Amino acid sequence: MEPSLHESKILITRGAKQAKALSDKVIALGGIPIEVPLLRISCKEEAENSQILHNLHRYKWIFFTSSNGVDCFIQLMEKYHLENLQDIKFAAVGHKTEQALKDYGYVPSFIPSIYNADVMAAEFLKDFKDEGPVLLIRGNRSRDVLPTEFSKHELSFDVLEVYETSFNYDAKDQLNELLKKNEIDFITFTSPSTVEAFVEMAEVIPEKHYVCIGTTTEQRALEFGFKSLITPQEFTTDSMLQAISNYINRKEG
Known part of the structure; x- marks a missing residue:
C-alpha cells in the first residue's frame, strides 16, 4: 500500500x-x-581552533554527524582557502549527511548500519580501532557519545565545533x-x-x-x-x- x-x-x-x-x-x-x-542553526564564522583546519592532513578520518556539520565545515574550509582533503576518509552518520558530503564532491567511506552516534562509535571501533587520529565535526549541542567512546578505547581524536544550535x-x-x-x-x-x-x-x-x-x-x-x-x-x-x-x-x- x-x-x-x-x-x-x-x-x-x-x-x-x-x-x-x-x-x-x-x-x-x-x-x-x-x-x-x-531551532536556529548558525555556522561559526571563525574556527575556535584554526590550527586544526591548517593541519587537516594529519587526520585519517573526519566524522560528520549532521548535514549542518558538513555545510558549516565546508564554509570554514572556503573561508580559510583550504582544499586538500583527498587523503582523508569521511564518516557520515546517515544518508542525509552522506548526501550533503556528496553535494560537495566527497564520498564517505563509513556509514553505520543504524543512524545514531552510539552505533556509529561501536561499529567504527570494531572495524577501524587503530585508524586515528580522527577529527569530530560538531555543533554546540552535540552529544558526547563519540568523544566518550573514542577516549575509552584510546583512539586519538580532536573536536572542531563549527555550528551553533539555539532555540528560536x-x-x-x-x-x-x-x-x-x-x-x-x-x-x-x-x-x-x-x-x-x-x-x-x-x-x-x-x-x-x-x-x-x-x-x-x-x-x-x-x-x-x-x-x-x-x-x-x-x-x-x-x-x-x-x-x-x-x-x-x-x-x-
Missing part, C-alpha cells in the same frame, strides 16, 4: 532551512505541513496559538534539541502523537514524560512519514 497521510496536519519543528524539504514530502504524501521552526523564541507565540486551536494531528521531533525547544516554549504539552526520528530523540522525549511516541526503525524523515502513514492505516483498518 502506498503511504498516505490522509490530510493529517503535521507540525514540523526543525530549523527553517531544513523544514521546507520535510514539508514538501508531507505534501507529496497528502498531508498538510505546518512549519514552526523551534520568535516562534513561541505561533507554537502556542497552534496548540490552543488543537488542530494538529502529529508533532515531529527530528533531534533531541527539537524536543527540548518544544518543552521550553510550549505552555501546555498536549496529548498528541509525537513522531521521533530515532531512538536518541525518542529517549529525550521519554525523559520529559511524552507517552504517545511513534519512532521508525530506520532513522530518516522518509521513514518518519511512513510510520505516520502506517499508524493511520492501522487506526482506520
Whole structure:
C-alpha cells in the first residue's frame, strides 16, 4: 500500500532551512505541513581552533554527524582557502549527511548500519580501532557519545565545533496559538534539541502523537514524560512519514 497521510496536519519543528524539504514530502504524501521552526542553526564564522583546519592532513578520518556539520565545515574550509582533503576518509552518520558530503564532491567511506552516534562509535571501533587520529565535526549541542567512546578505547581524536544550535523564541507565540486551536494531528521531533525547544516554549504539552526520528530523540522525549511516541526503525524523515502513514492505516483498518 502506498503511504498516505490522509490530510493529517503535521507540525514540523526543525530549523527553517531544513523544514521546507520535510514539508514538501508531507505534501507529496497528502498531508498538510505546518512549519514552526523551534531551532536556529548558525555556522561559526571563525574556527575556535584554526590550527586544526591548517593541519587537516594529519587526520585519517573526519566524522560528520549532521548535514549542518558538513555545510558549516565546508564554509570554514572556503573561508580559510583550504582544499586538500583527498587523503582523508569521511564518516557520515546517515544518508542525509552522506548526501550533503556528496553535494560537495566527497564520498564517505563509513556509514553505520543504524543512524545514531552510539552505533556509529561501536561499529567504527570494531572495524577501524587503530585508524586515528580522527577529527569530530560538531555543533554546540552535540552529544558526547563519540568523544566518550573514542577516549575509552584510546583512539586519538580532536573536536572542531563549527555550528551553533539555539532555540528560536520568535516562534513561541505561533507554537502556542497552534496548540490552543488543537488542530494538529502529529508533532515531529527530528533531534533531541527539537524536543527540548518544544518543552521550553510550549505552555501546555498536549496529548498528541509525537513522531521521533530515532531512538536518541525518542529517549529525550521519554525523559520529559511524552507517552504517545511513534519512532521508525530506520532513522530518516522518509521513514518518519511512513510510520505516520502506517499508524493511520492501522487506526482506520
